[in-house]
Amino acid sequence: MRYADLFPVSETSLQSVETAQTPLMRQYAAAKQQHPDTLLFFRLGDFYELFFEDAHVASRELQITLTARDKERAVPMCGVPYHAAEAYISRLLRKGYRIAICEQMEDPKLTKKIVRREVTRVLTPGTAIDPALSSEQNNFLAAVSFGENVAALALLDLSTGDFRAAEFTGAQAVALCLDELQKASPSELLVPGQNPLLTQKADLPFAIERIKTKTPIEDWVFTRDYAVPLLERQLGTASLDGFGLSQHPTAAIASGAILHYVRSTQRVELGHIDSIRFYERAEHLQLDQVTVRNLELLEPLFSEAGSATTLFHTLDCCRTPMGKRMLRASILRPLLNEQTIHARYEAVEFLKNDLILREKVRQILEGILDLERLLARISLDSAGPRDLLALAASLQHLPQLQNALTGIDLSLWKQITTRLDTLEDICAKIHQTIQPSPPLTLAEGGVIAAGRDEELDELRTLSQSGRQSIASIEERERARTGISSLKVRFNSVFGYYIEITKANLANVPGDYERKQTLVNAERFTTPELKDYETKILTAQERSVEIEKRIFAELRREVLDHASRIRKTSTAVAEADLLANFAHLAALRNYARPQLATEILLELVSARHPVIECLMEEQSEGRFIPNDLYLDVQGPAILLLTGPNMGGKSTYLRQAALLVIMAQMGCFVPAAAMRYGLVDRIYTRIGASDNLARGRSTFMVEMTETATILNTATERSLILLDEMGRGTATFDGLSLAWATLEYLHAHIGARTLFATHYHELTILAEQLAHLKNLRVAVKETPQGIVFLHAIELGPASKSYGIDVARLAGLPPQVIQRARHVLKQHERSERNNVAVETAAPLQLTMFTPLSQRILDRLQETDINSLTPLQALNLLEELQSEIKSPQGNA
Known part of the structure; x- marks a missing residue:
């Protein structure tokens, strides 16, 4: 292509x-x-x-x-x-x-x-380094490379030097790679020119299709013989062992392809790219793109809602751009290592309990600008004098930060302090070289500080004495010619000249050379004035040349210490992240989570972090907290029933968000939290058509559910909301029923399952690890009141008509709906035996269930009259009571 x-x-x-x-x-x-x-x-x-x-x-x-x-x-x-x-x-x-x-x-x-x-x-979009880039997120350039049962992804943010790669193997390699690509949300994607993923534009995978700029690269760039040596030369190493890439050649090839493209477009040395990080998905709690979207971690589900509805916006009180980007990365990739999580808890708790130190650290951090992007601009020769001065101004705060952190006797803070190079030599060098208030560009001159270069100082003295010299020449020529109105002036077209009015032309000396004629005057020059002009203009040009040379030397000297600056930038980002977590914990009364060896999730008086903040900002009252307890040895599945708008989805999302926060090392909005590590969070919340790709709402729902059932483990956290609502009632009920049984019998993961299918609540009598919960509702003569509290037991009804009334449906519709509902309830009461017997036997593990499901699928339930429905139920009841059914 x-x-x-x-x-x-x-x-x-x-x-x-x-x-x-x-x-x-x-x-x-x-x-x-x-x-x-x-x-x-x-x-x-x-x-x-x-x-x-x-x-x-x-x-x-x-x-x-x-x-x-x-x-x-x-x-x-x-x-x-x-x-x-x-x-x-x-x-x-x-x-x-x-x-x-x-x-x-x-x-x-x-x-x-x-x-x-x-x-x-x-x-290009993927190599942009301009100041207009969002400080809180990376601007990634991505490359993908594919082999036999292997797929690799490389990501480079040229504006910060953040360079990383991942590799995936097995039958799902391409799908996993594309999911990671979609999560990274790059501005530009590099692909092999003949790659099958780009041969038919209409069939592009969604992860690739949504990237606005896709750049095919010659196939020979994606070869091991070319890409790997190029990567080794850039990193200054004889092998890639030290970067974890020696056993992952496909990832190394994708990384080399990125370097090839950046070198060919930027045409400068990439001094700030001196490292690459290989990462495994298993190193982090895995969040696929569906979960990232459903939980609104980074972007709102609906654009009109604004960023305030996202977890990132809620947690972002960071003081530096590097800290904001690390927060964003932490949300996408929470930790899985218990020791690292514990170390973060200790570090956060220390600062939470020391208000003075916490605010001092945050105040110092506020003065530190984007070290990574300033370094990138210097490396790519896009930095002006003010960029270097901004770097020095930021480095000035590092000794204060180091002094503030030195006294903390905790391992993580000690590690950060050790990595925090104060870079005082670089800071001093910049201040010695650049004027305190330099112009925007070198071409304007006056960038280099006085005393930095002797010849430059002499030339500046010559230029600055120009006005005095012109006044001397003017005074001498007036005395020599007797013309008191004689003027010596300068303009950019004619240079220096002597202007004499036409009334005094008779007194012009013979050595004057005519330069320009005006209406009322003539302009002349003299050999002395010519020599002076040459001297002055040469001095200015020479000054600019010297300033450019000194600035280039300073730039090279800063780049010689690029690795020191990058390491310090990472340490500053981590300090900012932990100080931010401590600030949130103190400000919002967040509690320290407790890690458990058991596979459980226990929340006491938990609150939804995003909704709680929105309610406080809009003065809409207090968020009502709720408890939650999941345990693979006890209630592993909580079946939640109740009306819409009662808070079921909030309850589900709240559990996932608190797990993500906890495994980031952040404290959580709860009175207490105890949990076993979660390896992956799955969400099946809401759905939308993707008709352009031939996928209906129900197909999207089933695809996402299939992913959960095929890949979840005992340590996963699964959220399923209103599963099966996209098809006919009996179809949806059957699928939801079978899914619950499969989760219970084969996966055993901690699961929250919200539904309107009240028939499912009977499973609590059959499945040992399933428990019913309901959303509390208070009925009044004026209608229902949502209590937003979760309590034990199944809901008695869905209150759908009450919610419809609150939504503003016409009274005639509401009255008719209540009448139809009563008719259906009367039909069900007349067939209570069928209603209680059928679900008891309807399991995915009996031949009878399959016969009943086949019969239901063959029947258009929605077209039946009440009498036909009663006849169908009687037939099913007879089949259940038959000897084969009882067997």
Whole structure:
């Protein structure tokens, strides 16, 4: 598949360029020919110009005026000022475009020919490093590589240097890889050009389809002979053993492909990429993309709800961008190692109990900017003087942070303090080199501090004494000529000149050379003034050259210590994360969870962390806490019944969110929590059609349920909400029934199962590890009141009509619904024997159940009249009472 099939820039741009005849347009055509799949930003003086189809695209996407060059040929063009181009480029990158920057490689003043231009960088969504990037999340560039029963994923955030890889094996390798890809949510994906996953765009897997920018790469890049040595050279090692990749060649190949792409687009040394982390899914509590979405961990289910409904927003009180990104990563990948979790609990509890130290640490952290992204900009030669000064300003806070943490006698805090390099030498070097208030760019001059270079100081003295020298020349020439109105001035076109009014032209000396004629005056120059002009302009140009050289030396010196800065950045992020957890625990009365060896989950007076915060912010009262107890040796499955809006879904999500928080090392909103480690959380909550992929609501529901039943273990936590509601009543009931029995008999995982099928509550009498719970409701003459409390026992009814009334259905509909409901209830009472006998025998492990299920599936239940339904129940009752049924 060609890139043009995926990228929205039209190929007519190149065809139009070929018709151009001027030298400048031929230069443009050559650059465009090398980068046909990009929007070419072509430097012309103080502007970046775009031509032909590129101009149309940029004009439309950026809402800037489309003009024309060469009126005869009407070449479309539009442009943006070079000093403000970054904002425009960022907007295009966010829309999925790729951009080639074609710079002037010569000073126009120093050449009489057309200025030489070259493409210096290719910017893509996955390689963006601009300040507009969200500080709280990574901007990943991803690559996938596939082999026989193996799939690998590599992720690089060029803006931070975060480089990681994973590999998956077995029959589910590709599915697991794509799920991890979807969870990472990269801005751009690199794939082998001939990979079958991209051969038919209509059949793209959803994880790939949703990525806006997909870039095919030549197949030879995805080979072991090319990719692995490239990765080794970048990491400065003879083998990949130290990075855990030596036994995972497919992951190494994907990582090497990313490096190849970044090197070819950035065209600079990637000094800040000096490490890669290989990780296994088994290292963390596994959360698939369905669970991440259903639990609203990072993004709201409904965009209009805003980010306030997400767990990330609720827990984010971090002070640094690095801490925010670590919080986000911790939510997606909670811990599984008991020792690490315990160490975090100890570290959080210490700061929770020391208000003064906690606030001091958080105050220091607030002064530390994004060390990782500042380092990346320096490495990619995109940093200006103010970026380096911002780095130094952040490093100034590190000694204070180290001093604050030094006295904490806990292993985790000691580890962080040890890794926290104060980098005082780098900080001092930057302050010694850069002016306290430097201009935005080097071209403006005045960036390097006084005393840094002797020649530079002399040249600056010469430039700064210019006004005094001009005044001296002016005074001398007035005395020599007797013209009191004589003026010595400067402009950028004519340089230095002497201006004399026409009334005094008779007194002009013979050594004056005419330079320009005005209406009321003449402008002249002299040999002295020419020499002075050359001296001053040469001094300015030389000053800028020296400043650029010193700045480049400082940049290289900072990059020599890139690994120190990256390690310190990670330590700062971890300190910020733990201080954030301590702050939340103290502010919101969160409790320290207790790890148990048993496979259980016990919550006492637990609250939903997100809803509790929303209620407090909106002054909507107090969240009503609830208890929960799951134990694989006791009640492993809790069957929850009750009305809609009563809080069933909240109860389910609350349990999962508290487990995630606990295994992140965070305290939880509860009076107490005791739990055994959870290896994976599954959710089957709600459903939506995916008609474009040929999947109905019910098909989506069944696919997600199949994943749970096929992959869950005893240590998993399973949340099933309203299973079977997407099909006919008896079909849904049967599937829900059989699923509960299978979970009980074959998996034994801690399970919360919310349902409106009251028939299922009878399973509590048959399944030893299943217990009924219900949502408490109070009935009043005015209607029902939701108590939002969970209590033992099954619900007596669903209160669906009461909820419908609250929703505002017309009274006539409500009255008719109550009448129809009474008729059905009367029919059921007349056949109570059938109602009690059939469910008792309806299990997935008896031949009778299969016969009854077959009969129910053959019948269109919804089309039966009450009389026909009664006849059907009598037939089923007779079959159950038959000798074969009793057997």
